[in-house]
Amino acid sequence: MIDLPVAVSSRSRSEERLEFRRHVVRRSTGLAVRHLVLVLMAALTLFPVVLIISTALKTPQDVRSDPFGLFSSFSFENLRSAWTVGRFSSYLLDSLLLTVPSTIVVIVISTMAGYAFARLPFPGRTAIFYVVVLGLLVPFFTYMIPLYFQLRSMGLLDSLVGANLVLISTNLSFGTFFMRAFFSDLPEELEQAARIDGASESRIFAQVMMPLVSSGAAALAVFTFLSNWNNFLVPLLYLPSGKYRPLTAGLYNFTGGRSMDIGPLAAGTLITIVPVIVIFVVLQRQVTQGFMSGAVKG
């Protein structure tokens, strides 16, 4: 978008040149102001993250004397005490045990269901799809209390299986909806050609169609992982005894402590957000595009 001034023939060359220079000045001031605003906003956005990192990596003495001062010293002492005394190593393990299985199951079930709802006519398809998608409309809040007593009566309260099942179910509506959109976009001809070649229906799904939605499945895997990794309410409610405690619940539990514990708390927070930042930096394009296509399709 370069907008040059419209030259008027009646004006002299020097007038034109002056007009052009004024225009350039106006334009670059605009650009400078724009970047100034953006840089300020970016600093504001980034500051809390820098604060976490800086507090986590200071010496415990510096944390005590000036808890939130930025980068006054460097030490792994807080990380070490969070890892051992603060039990963050066990929280990390529980986070993985909650996040990895539920993410894998969500991808598998959503891909299967997305294909069925997009391309396979079967009795009751529309009705079942509507009920599944209703889950997008109804907040988890509405049924979280009955779900607590249901899990208790099923013997799944305070168990990783139960918490995994809840995390699976809360992600399935979106997952199914998302994968269905990807399968719907595939051309009919592919399916027909494979059928003419004698491929069975299940083979068409597994070997022809599924590989074509792998980028969608990968994007879904990233959001599901993140949403489960960040989930606070599910462990709070359904893992009440603290026998299993993922990072989010571990952090929350830690905040009850004295202000002396700020160093390890900052280190624990850092441990919790490191996977998020790594995913974000490594898969930046996929994550943002996936979020956008998910949002725009949804």
Added chain:
Amino acid sequence: MGAVSNVPAVTRRAQARLGILLALPVAIVTAVFFVFPMANALYYSVVDFDGLDPTPPFVGLRNFTEMFTDPATWHALGNNAIWIAIGTAAPMIIGLLVAVLIWSGRGGATYRLLFFLPFMLPGVAIGIVWGWIYDPVNGWINRVLNAIGLDGLSRGWLGDPKTAIFAVLATAIWATCGFVTMIILSALRNVDVELVDAARIDGANAGQRLWHILLPQIMPVFLMVLTLTLVGGFSVFDIIFIMTGGGPADATEVLGTYAYSSAFQLNRISYGTVLALLITVLAVPFTIMLNRLQRRLSLQGLGA
């Protein structure tokens, strides 16, 4: 999509079989972990369940009448209203402006990276670090205020009932803006740049171009983010629970935290359930209304 008339009956039967097989897991999980607890929520709302009694007494609509005559409900609802009004308007406005600034300037990828990060962080981490920023003694807000001579304004932002809700809200706005920016930025990619240039030549200033040229073109996407942000405001829980737990003195209590404390701290399971149902009943009409509007606008966009 799906059934085609020239598919032979044998294939159709095979498709139906596979379809049922592939949809079975989602149907089972949805039935057990969504439909069944939803039905139970309705049942809990008309009995008086304390979490232990296997046959709780039927009380009809008593939970509902109690809810509507309970001042705490109205207080929480008022806080939800503040939360929804400011917590929707601010990210929408800031997100839109930031997106337009990135879109019309250069270096988009770096900014996109920076602004989106907060949206991906866990609520607990956000709550903890903002708790430090609001800290009465060492917090950065008070440090800055003291440094510029506004010592009189410094306080315990989360501990003062007058400021607590706004302090938590500011944190939530910080966490949401990047998401709005990202989605609007994606919509701006499809904007007709020639229209913007034509408006500029016709002498429209930046504000007029934004309002009359850019906004109408991205309206369907704008409404979609509006819906997501607005509806999220009804069921807000994590950030408030983590930062203030509803306090000080109920100053930040919303329906979500009130439902949680009723059910799990006071063992009034039925009352908590009724409060949770209220959240849904309030949120669903907004979702439907905005979705309709969005669909109508995107259809018009296709027709034009």
